[in-house]
Amino acid sequence: MSFLPFEMNCQIFIRNFFYCIQRQLRNCNDIISATSAHSKVFKSGFLSDTFTSNHLINCYVRLQKINDARKLFDEMPAPNVVSWTSLMAGYVDAGQPQMALTLFREMYRSSVVPNDFTFATMINACSILADLQVGKTVHAHVEIFGFRSNLVVCSSLVDMYGKCNDVDEARRVFDLMSCRNVVSWTSMITAYAQNAQGHHALQIFREFSGLMLDRPNHFMLASVINACASLGRLVSGKVAHGTVIRRSHDSNDVVASALVDMYAKCGSVSYSEKVFRRIPNPSVISYTSMIVGAAKYGLGNTSLDLFEEMIDRRIKPNDITFVGILHACSHSGLVDEGLEHLKSMHVKHGIMPDAKHYTCVVDMLGRTGRLEEAYQLAKSIQVESDEGALLWGTLLSASRLHGRVDIAVEASKRLIESNQQVSGAYVTLSNAYALAGQWENVHSLRSEMKRTGVYKEPGCSWVEIKDSSYVFYAGDVVSCPQGNKLVGLLRELEERMKERGYVGGSIGLVFVDVEEEAKEEIVGLHSERLALAFGLINIPKGVTIRVMKNLRMCRDCHEAFKLISDIVERDFMVRDVNRFHHFEKGSCTCRDFW
DNA sequence: ATAGGGTTAG
Numbered sequence: 001m002s003f004l005p006f007e008m009n010c011q012i013f014i015r016n017f018f019y020c021i022q023r024q025l026r027n028c029n030d031i032i033s034a035t036s037a038h039s040k041v042f043k044s045g046f047l048s049d050t051f052t053s054n055h056l057i058n059c060y061v062r063l064q065k066i067n068d069a070r071k072l073f074d075e076m077p078a079p080n081v082v083s084w085t086s087l088m089a090g091y092v093d094a095g096q097p098q099m100a101l102t103l104f105r106e107m108y109r110s111s112v113v114p115n116d117f118t119f120a121t122m123i124n125a126c127s128i129l130a131d132l133q134v135g136k137t138v139h140a141h142v143e144i145f146g147f148r149s150n151l152v153v154c155s156s157l158v159d160m161y162g163k164c165n166d167v168d169e170a171r172r173v174f175d176l177m178s179c180r181n182v183v184s185w186t187s188m189i190t191a192y193a194q195n196a197q198g199h200h201a202l203q204i205f206r207e208f209s210g211l212m213l214d215r216p217n218h219f220m221l222a223s224v225i226n227a228c229a230s231l232g233r234l235v236s237g238k239v240a241h242g243t244v245i246r247r248s249h250d251s252n253d254v255v256a257s258a259l260v261d262m263y264a265k266c267g268s269v270s271y272s273e274k275v276f277r278r279i280p281n282p283s284v285i286s287y288t289s290m291i292v293g294a295a296k297y298g299l300g301n302t303s304l305d306l307f308e309e310m311i312d313r314r315i316k317p318n319d320i321t322f323v324g325i326l327h328a329c330s331h332s333g334l335v336d337e338g339l340e341h342l343k344s345m346h347v348k349h350g351i352m353p354d355a356k357h358y359t360c361v362v363d364m365l366g367r368t369g370r371l372e373e374a375y376q377l378a379k380s381i382q383v384e385s386d387e388g389a390l391l392w393g394t395l396l397s398a399s400r401l402h403g404r405v406d407i408a409v410e411a412s413k414r415l416i417e418s419n420q421q422v423s424g425a426y427v428t429l430s431n432a433y434a435l436a437g438q439w440e441n442v443h444s445l446r447s448e449m450k451r452t453g454v455y456k457e458p459g460c461s462w463v464e465i466k467d468s469s470y471v472f473y474a475g476d477v478v479s480c481p482q483g484n485k486l487v488g489l490l491r492e493l494e495e496r497m498k499e500r501g502y503v504g505g506s507i508g509l510v511f512v513d514v515e516e517e518a519k520e521e522i523v524g525l526h527s528e529r530l531a532l533a534f535g536l537i538n539i540p541k542g543v544t545i546r547v548m549k550n551l552r553m554c555r556d557c558h559e560a561f562k563l564i565s566d567i568v569e570r571d572f573m574v575r576d577v578n579r580f581h582h583f584e585k586g587s588c589t590c591r592d593f594w
Numbered sequence: 595a596t597a598g599g600g601t602t603a604g
Binding site (some may be wrong): 051127134159185222287360 | 595596597598599600601602603604
């Protein structure tokens with residue numbers, strides 16, 4: 001029988017104990033085993049060992065116990081770069097990215113040197129905060145510390161610049177990267193998609209696909225679908241959907257939610273529904289996408305049914321869900337239901353309504369002509385300037401629609417005060433004056449605009465036919481060879497809609513351009529009407545036409561809309577033109593897709 | 595050895 005020397009025995013014991021603790025720390029998935037591991041480490045005296053403590057910190061971070069992680073960190077005699085970075089990442093996960101920045105500064109003052117992991121975490125914090133200034137500072141440090149060619153650091157930089165709305169800088173970093181992977185390509189695609197440059201997003205995706213280095217995964221496809229949605233490109237969206245199915249990502253609920261949203265925005269809400277119904281466990285986002293999708297089509301009751309369904313399935317709605325619900329009620333003329341839901345938000349669901357919800361309600365009341373109530377409500381809401389622009393802009397449109405010049409004037413004043421969307425305010429106010437026959441005011445407003453140099457970009461819309469998009473601008477009809485024919489046709493349509501009780505709004509003929517003489521002529525046509533006429537005139541049989549522009553429907557409008565559908569015998573759907581200001585004249589005819 | 599990057603709804 002041989003005996004090992006005592007010291008060697010001790011070493012083996014310590015090493016075994018060490019592994020045992022490590023295994024326990026790696027596997028602890030609940031707070032009880034974490035605490036027990038913690039006390040074991042404490043008793044053994046290993047708490048002063050940085051490596052063991054780091055394990056414990058990560059354990060608390062995984063369990064979302066950031067305060068416990070912090071306490072442990074503060075007691076460490078010698079935290080190293082991993083300890084610092086772990087804690088920073090913990091704060092980012094816990095929704096306190098600001099604290100991560102603070103820690104970085106503290107770390108900087110101590111003698112511990114940051115590494116690539118630290119920078120990736122820091123950049124992520126800046127990205128969440130959308131803090132471009134700090135982001136640039138961190139970028140400078142990345143250069144100084146020599147991580148400019150690190151894949152992960154650069155991918156997070158691309159993402160950070162994208163989230164801070166500096167797409168050009170994102171692209172610069174991306175172009176300088178010496179090697180890229182799916183994540184870096186996805187970051188670049190997302191940067192474009194989230195900054196209203198969907199066509200660039202698709203271009204990057206085509207480039208990635210052409211390289212055939214790697215397959216697109218569900219992250220990338222979700223972003224690509226998002227880009228198709230923002231462009232209203234159904235054909236590209238369907239191709240992306242095909243890729244999703246081929247790559248077996250159709251069971252991913254994030255991808256599915258993106259598809260639901262894309263189909264709704266591209267004019268095919270029935271596809272949205274099909275995709276939605278295949279999601280095994282829809283999240284609050286999946287439900288909200290479908291609720292919003294239905295709302296856009298004036299299917300208010302469908303939205304409300306979906307809401308009931310999600311409540312029954314114990315899925316908690318959030319503030320955005322309620323924006324969707326209030327939108328649905330607003331666009332379907334379900335005022336009482338809308339007001340009920342507004343009340344229930346706080347009482348039943350513990351969500352405080354804020355400016356965006358009240359804006360929906362102002363819209364809802366305004367559409368149905370309850371302008372006095374809408375006005376009183378608008379005045380009572382505390383808003384930031386950008387929220388104010390939306391709020392007063394909403395009221396302005398409603399007062400124009402119902403010919404309440406007094407409220408229109410007040411709303412425009414507030415809108416102009418908010419210093420945003422000023423040109424839109426002038427145009428709408430001018431339309432309100434014109435509607436009331438107050439031509440002198442129209443003229444003086446126009447000279448005011450000339451004097452202050454306000455310029456209104458023309459609204460545009462487009463139809464997608466086969467794989468091409470055709471864009472129309474407000475005012476285009478004048479130059480169109482069939483212009484007169486169109487105008488006649490549209491007048492006739494409007495008459496027939498009025499007979500059915502249509503009261504005005506997007507479908508009706510409105511003045512678009514105050515630069516033109518404000519006489520009772522059509523100086524411009526909103527494009528959905530133009531495209532509608534387009535559909536009547538020269539689209540070959542068997543081609544599906546989809547018109548993109550927001551159709552804000554009250555119940556009456558919905559009726560009218562059905563009537564138009566009967567007349568033109570085609571399916572088309574419409575989306576919000578204001579979200580697509582990135583369309584430039586002549587740049588939107590795209591025949592190619594990947 | 596322990597720590598890091600990309601996705602969906604208004």
